[in-house]
Amino acid sequence: MNQQRTVGVGLISVGWMGKLHARAYSSVPYVYPELGIKPRLVVAADTEQSRVDYAISTLGFERGTLDYHEVLADPEVDVVSICAPNFLHAEMAIAAAEAGKHFWIEKPAGRSLAETQSIEQAVARNGVETSVGFNYRHAPAIERARQLVGDGRLGEITNVRASFLAGYAADPRAALSWRFNRELAGSGVLADLFSHAVDLCSHVVGSIQSISAATNVMIPARPKLSMGQGTHFDLIEGGEMGEVENEDYAAALVRFSPEGLAQRAIGTIEASRVAIGPQCGYRLEIYGTEGSVKWDYERLNELEVVLGRNNEEQGFTTVIGSPGHGEYSRFQPGPGNAMGFDDLKIIEAKKFLLAVCGGEKTNSTIADAVAAAALVEAAEKSAATGDWQQAGKPAQGQKMQY
Ligand SMILES: NC(=O)c1ccc[n+]([C@@H]2O[C@H](COP(=O)([O-])OP(=O)(O)OC[C@H]3O[C@@H](n4cnc5c(N)ncnc54)[C@H](O)[C@@H]3O)[C@@H](O)[C@H]2O)c1
Incomplete structure (x- = not known):
C-alpha cells in the first residue's frame, strides 16, 4: 500500500x-x-x-x-x-x-x-x-515465543503457566471504580486480566478446550469513586463504602484443544487484582519436550529461552528485544532499546487500520473476544459448581477431555 x-x-x-x-x-x-x-x-x-x-x-x-x-x-x-x-x-x-x-x-x-x-x-x-x-499479543518477545512454538522449536508442548497478578486493588483504600460492580463491569479479575491471559495462551499456544476454576473476593468493600473521576489506581481515605460485587482472584486448570503441538498440553491460569508485590506481573511460561520460554510483562523486552535438552549451559538464557522479534525494528534500530506499553497500542492501531484499508489482516477480531468470553464464562460456571466446564468445541471426531 x-x-x-x-x-x-x-x-x-x-x-x-x-x-x-x-x-x-x-x-x-x-x-x-x-x-x-x-x-x-x-x-x-x-x-x-x-x-x-x-x-x-x-x-x-x-x-x-x-x-x-x-x-x-x-x-x-x-x-x-x-x-x-x-x-x-x-x-x-x-x-x-x-x-x-x-x-x-x-x-x-x-x-x-x-x-x-x-x-x-x-x-x-x-x-x-x-x-x-x-x-500483550504484540510484545516482540511474545511474537518471538509464538514463532518458536509454531516452528516446533519447543517440541510438543507439555504445559503452560499463565499468571496475571496485579496489585492495583491490593490496598483496601483502592477506589471502588466501575470495575468492581457486576452491572457495570460483568465479572471482576476474570474479565479484566484473566481474559488477557486466555488470549495470550490461545495466540501463542492454541485454543483451550476445558477448564476447572476457583474464585474469591478478598476485599468485600471499598471507598466509592464517581464515574469519570480519577482512575482505579486511586487510593481514597475515608469516604462512603460500597460493596465489591465480583471476584478479586481466580485460578484455573485448563486443557488445550487436541490440535497441533499442544495435543496433550495442560495449563494453569491465575489472575489477581489484589496481589502484594507484582504490580503488572503478567507472566507466560511455555514448556515443551525440546525447550521452554518464559516472559514477564514487567520485563517486557526480555524473553527467557532454553532450547534443546542437552545444553552445556543448563537453564534459561535471557534474550533481549531485537529487530528480529515481532515489530521491534519499527520502533528501535538496534537490540536492547526498551519498548513500552504505548508501543503495543501503536502496533494494535496499525493492524486495525491496515485491515480497514484492505491490507493484511493480522488484527485480533471480535471472534477472539468471543473465544475469551467463552473461557471466562466457563470459569465462572466451574467456580460456582465445582465441575469442569467445556470452553470450546471438540475437534471433529475428538472426545471432550476433562
Ligand atoms: N487493553 C488493556 O490492557 C486495558 C487496560 C485498561 C483498561 N482496559 C479496558 O478499557 C476500557 C476502559 O477502561 P479505562 O481504564 O480507560 O477506564 P476509565 O475509567 O479510565 O475511563 C472510562 C471513561 O469512560 C467515560 N464514560 C462513561 N460513560 C460514558 C458514556 N456514556 N459515553 C462516553 N464516555 C463515557 C468516563 O467518563 C471515563 O472518562 C475497559 O473496558 C477496560 O477493561 C483495557
Missing part, C-alpha cells in the same frame, strides 16, 4: 485507554510511513466535559461531544475506538456496526458470552472490521 489514505477517527471515552488509542492513531504515520495511512482525529465523546475539552486541546481532536451517538452519526468518521466502561461496550459496538463504522474495542468486548456474541452478530450483519484490545 503506498497511496495516501486519510482515515477519520472517532473516539468514545477519554479515560486511560481513550488517551492511548488517540496517541496510537497519531503515531501510526511516524512508525509505519510506508503504509500511507493518515488517521485524522475527528471527534471524541465523553460524558465528562473536562475530558472532552482535553481531547480537543491536548489529544488533537477537531470536535468533541457529550453524546457518543454523535460520533457514530458523523459522516467524517470511518473508524471508532470504544474505550468506555464494560457495561457500555455492547450497546456502543452494535450501534457502531449498524452505522457501518469499523471499530477497535477494549476488552472485555461484552460483559458476558451472550453480549459478546451479540456484538459478533452485528459485525457479521454489517461487514465491518474489528480489533480488540488484547495488546
